[in-house]
Amino acid sequence: GENVEQHPSTLSVQEGDSAVIKCTYSDSASNYFPWYKQELGKGPQLIIDIRSNVGEKKDQRIAVTLNKTAKHFSLHITETQPEDSAVYFCAASNPGNQFYFGTGTSLTVIP
Amino acid sequence: SAVISQKPSRDICQRGTSLTIQCQVDSQVTMMFWYRQQPGQSLTLIATANQGSEATYESGFVIDKFPISRPNLTFSTLTVSNMSPEDSSIYLCSVEYSYEQYFGPGTRLTVT
Numbered sequence: 001g002e003n004v005e006q007h008p009s010t011l012s013v014q015e016g017d018s019a020v021i022k023c024t025y026s027d028s029a030s031n032y033f034p035w036y037k038q039e040l041g042k043g044p045q046l047i048i049d050i051r052s053n054v055g056e057k058k059d060q061r062i063a064v065t066l067n068k069t070a071k072h073f074s075l076h077i078t079e080t081q082p083e084d085s086a087v088y089f090c091a092a093s094n095p096g097n098q099f100y101f102g103t104g105t106s107l108t109v110i111p
Numbered sequence: 112s113a114v115i116s117q118k119p120s121r122d123i124c125q126r127g128t129s130l131t132i133q134c135q136v137d138s139q140v141t142m143m144f145w146y147r148q149q150p151g152q153s154l155t156l157i158a159t160a161n162q163g164s165e166a167t168y169e170s171g172f173v174i175d176k177f178p179i180s181r182p183n184l185t186f187s188t189l190t191v192s193n194m195s196p197e198d199s200s201i202y203l204c205s206v207e208y209s210y211e212q213y214f215g216p217g218t219r220l221t222v223t
Contacts, residue, residue: 036214043214
């Protein structure tokens with residue numbers, strides 16, 4: 001089965017700086033890679049995703065990159081704000097199959 | 112996107128009792144999932160519930176402990192049976208919609 005590893009487990013950045021979270025996956029058949037943001041006391045919220053036919057996707061201050069050859073994908077948050085503080089999860093999936101989640105990254109943005 | 116609601120949002124239960132968690136989605140979906148999330152941990156899939164068929168359970172989870180119903184394309188329930196303190200966790204309902212997966216707000220369960 002798929003194995004998703006996520007790093008770092010915790011990340012602190014100054015407000016306005018960039019944050020990068022990285023994930024690797026093992027199954028070359030995986031072709032869908034979503035990122036979720038989970039705030040305290042809430043369910044995970046889908047914030048951005050990328051499919052294997054695309055190398056990069058951007059939505060305002062967040063972007064995701066995918067390297068299929070190396071089997072890794074990353075979340076980039078620019079101009080971080082205190083409201084970006086949350087736990088972020090990556091996942092890998094083959095549509096129609098199970099989603100495999102990373103272990104999560106706790107991001108703290110220091111005002 | 113799909114909007115998911117769960118009831119109850121939280122509960123405190125006595126050891127040995129059962130709790131049924133409800134999940135309602137605003138769109139018709141084929142696949143619904145139930146996850147468990149221990150504090151500070153990642154998401155663990157309990158089972159997949161497709162309408163019209165028996166739920167499929169992941170290793171370590173059994174139907175007698177976590178019976179699931181899926182009566183239609185917008186609703187599902189998960190029962191946590193004969194609870195023990197080890198069942199204290201957040202239980203999350205999730206759906207696959209347009210090849211994306213969406214989560215409900217979760218049910219925070221504490222067993223005393």
